Amino acid sequence: MADDRIKEKLEILADAAKYDVSCSSSGSDRKNKKGGLGNTGAGICHTYTEDGRCVSLLKILLTNHCVFDCAYCVSRRSNDIKRAAFTVQEVVDLTINFYRRNYIEGLFLSSGIFKNADYTMERLVLIAKKLRQEHNFNGYIHLKTIPGASDDLLNEAGLYADRLSVNLEIPTETGLKLLAPEKNRKDMDVPMGYLKNEIIRTKEEKKIFRSTPKFAPAGQSTQMIIGASGESDMHIMKTADHYYSEYNLKRVYYSGYIPISNDNRLPGLGSDVPVIRENRLYQSDWLLRFYGFKRDEIVNERHPNLDLDIDPKLGWALRNLHQFPVDINRAPYEAIVRVPGIGVTSAKKIVAARRFGALRMEHLQKIGVSANKVRYFISCQGFVPLMSDRPAEMIKHYILAASNTKYKKVFNQQLTLF
Structure with missing residues (x-):
């Protein structure tokens, strides 16, 4: 009992x-x-x-x-x-x-x-x-x-x-x-x-x-x-x-x-x-603690709520396209770590690896960056950013489409038009 x-x-x-x-x-x-x-x-x-x-x-x-x-x-x-x-x-x-x-x-x-x-x-x-x-x-x-x-x-x-x-x-x-x-x-x-x-x-x-x-x-x-x-x-x-x-x-x-x-x-x-709102808050929290972001860069009076469709670092980048592309072979660590698709560990590896020679896109993929995101925000040897002259909403559309397997084929076909 x-x-x-x-x-x-x-x-x-x-x-x-x-x-x-x-x-x-x-x-x-x-x-x-x-x-x-x-x-x-x-x-x-x-x-x-x-x-x-x-x-x-x-x-x-x-x-x-x-x-x-x-x-x-x-x-x-x-x-x-x-x-x-x-x-x-x-x-x-x-x-x-x-x-x-x-x-x-x-x-x-x-x-x-x-x-x-x-x-x-x-x-x-x-x-x-x-x-x-x-x-x-x-x-x-x-x-x-x-x-x-x-x-x-x-x-x-x-x-x-x-x-x-x-x-x-x-x-x-x-x-x-x-x-x-x-x-x-x-x-x-x-x-x-x-x-x-x-x-x-x-x-x-x-x-x-x-x-x-x-x-x-x-x-x-x-x-x-x-x-x-x-x-x-x-x-x-x-x-x-x-x-x-x-x-x-x-x-x-x-x-x-x-x-x-x-x-x-x-x-x-x-x-x-929605659970996704919790996830976005945790991602924002991470940006404050480990990525050098200030709170008002992520959320402010003009953008009081996080975008549930995309992560907050990508949201910030799309609102600040004038800060891109980032030259992976020349930019400081602080700029590289803000690139969507590049985490803290990858940013440190990039800074360490480029001392031995200029990095190309294939090198970045081996390091572990998200090619689907970084391709719009960086330049490196042999590569220029895709759609650099396109509006933020179009870039967001293509990133979301490429992350969805149903739309990958359509995405790749449309990308060739530009």
């Missing part, structure tokens, strides 16, 4: 946890110790590290009871759902048992809020502490911190967890007040600021004292729900850009709102946010 009850809790609380997408395990290098259990770096949620490695995590809520009544949350106080709560020891036992069966490599633990923030946070921290100290567990642990919890509890959480996160939930403060009037943005900003300062402080201390314990070695992240309160992509990216620069976040996650009620403050049932 006890096992049946645990299984029922697991089904309820794992299902409730699916709405939180911020569970990447990238960035930690916690190593196993002699006689320990688990290893962050080794191979029931599947997530991916920044280098593309797939990692399995036990992803659950401690409880789906909550004192708040946020309109967008399935666990909100007023929602008529089946409630459950794990004990601290049940989560510890589940994690260890799942790990020993090679089902998981780590734990992602969030929670609704029992009673108050500190009461809930104490239990999250105790789970991580028992795993580390009593079971010598060295696998990945991501704790969702509770806004309003004390600094002492946040500090303790950082000593046992690899990553900590505070969810912003709604991109703008106006949207948060509309859909979660019991919450305020300050309660989210304050713990983020504390975590930022502690991460910096412990890194600096570790340079002097090697015995300084690690504090949240995989940093902190956050999540925003997209489409619940009507913000444009410009508002969303503005918020993300702010938190990256002010709080040194490792990641911002974007979760498309899934309609769960008929609340008139929310989009109606059946108006799910």
Whole structure:
């Protein structure tokens, strides 16, 4: 009977946890110790590290009871759902048992809020502490911190967890007040600021004292729900850009709102946010973090929303055709990495390879660039850009047509006309 009850809790609380997408395990290098259990770096949620490695995590809520009544949350106080709560020891036992069966490599633990923030946070921290100290567990642990919890509890959480996160939930403060009037943005900003300062402080201390314990070695992240309160992509990216620069976040996650009620403050049932919108936001996020783009180059007052048909770098290029073609054999890295179809790795390879001789289109294809896109935006030895005098909409049409196998033959025939 006890096992049946645990299984029922697991089904309820794992299902409730699916709405939180911020569970990447990238960035930690916690190593196993002699006689320990688990290893962050080794191979029931599947997530991916920044280098593309797939990692399995036990992803659950401690409880789906909550004192708040946020309109967008399935666990909100007023929602008529089946409630459950794990004990601290049940989560510890589940994690260890799942790990020993090679089902998981780590734990992602969030929670609704029992009673108050500190009461809930104490239990999250105790789970991580028992795993580390009593079971010598060295696998990945991501704790969702509770806004309003004390600094002492946040500090303790950082000593046992690899990553900590505070969810912003709604991109703008106006949207948060509309859909979660019991919450305020300050309660989210304050713990983020504390975590930022502690991460910096412990890194600096570790340079002097090697015995300084690690504090949240995989940093902190956050999540925003997209489409619940009507913000444009410009508002969303503005918020993300702010938190990256002010709080040194490792990641911002974007979760498309899934309609769960008929609340008139929310989009109606059946108006799910397209997955492609999430993908475009992640691509824009990548451009900010790794490609040297400024936010207003991607989204601005004139173009407040991302084009769902094409990726944001291609969208920027089509709006800025005057910056092309880029001479692959002469242009700096910063210009090459902005060419549609050329990623960071390929751009570095191009800069390194051209020192040994002029590059041709066949060389670029071997390096791994997307010929379908780059052919409109570059010049190199023996090649001039296609349709360089054509309008952006025509170039967009041909790129989309060439990526669709049904139209490739037509595309190639039409291309010969120019």
